[in-house]
Amino acid sequence: MTRTRPTTSSRRNKTLAILAGGTLVGVAVTATLAAWTDTEWIFGGDGAGGPGIGTSTFEVVQNTAAPFTDPEDFVNEEENPGGEMTFELAALDLSPGDEVYAGVSLQTTDTSISGDVELQPAIPADGIVQNDPDGLLYGALDVRVATADTAFACEADAFLAGAGTEIIADGDLDSAAATAEQTLAAEAGSTQFYCFEVSLPDDVTVPTGFDLDDLMGLTLAPAWEFASESV
Secondary structure: OOOOOOOHHHHHHHHHHHHHHOOOOOOOOOOOOOOOOOOOOOOOEOOOOOEOOOOOOOOEEEEOOOOOOOHHHOEOOOOOOOOOOOOOHHHHOOOOOOEEEEEEEEEEOOOOOOEEEEEOOOEEOOOOOOEOOOOHHHHHOEEEEEEEOOOOOOOHHHHOOOOOOEEEEEEEOOOOOOOOOEEEOOOOOOOEEEEEEEEOOOOOOOOOOOOHHHHOOOEOOEEOOEEEEEO
16 A cells, blocks of 8 residues: 655644644643732831730729838729728727728839829628618718828828818718829829728717617728729
């Protein structure tokens, strides 16, 4: 049988057809790269590899241990009844005309920004067993609060003119609120001292239907809140 060799032209056309169909084996097919790509990232840091953005801290702490200045005695008490401010032993044995005293101091923590504090009226302490079912003793007592940004003796003289203190509350125990707020410096930079005077007046009165004798033998645990706000 005589075979006919394909012409150069026919071989070329067959090759182009195979390439067009993508079926040519062993022949590399190249891709087109449009452009080089790259990325860059940044973050807000502190200059030493740590986080560079955050929030401030505002925290007020209290000290009920005389002389109210030892840094180790400042603690955080944010819920009623709070820290225990101890009045004199005579406070459980009041007679008309008696008054008793107890103190506390406030400051910010060493990582806190500054803030203002304002004393709120007394309310009964949570979780403390008290014997004042009709609220007679609560309604009969008076309270005064003196304050200063330097330490002072918490006693009757603290309420005298020229004592260097400011009287910020004076009235019935169940309603007397502060008439001024105090500023605490940042980072424990200042200490505010407070002296509470609780008294049973000579001219104490009781509601209709009760006698003065009904005040005898009662007990009460008042709690005060210092509402604070950063500045």
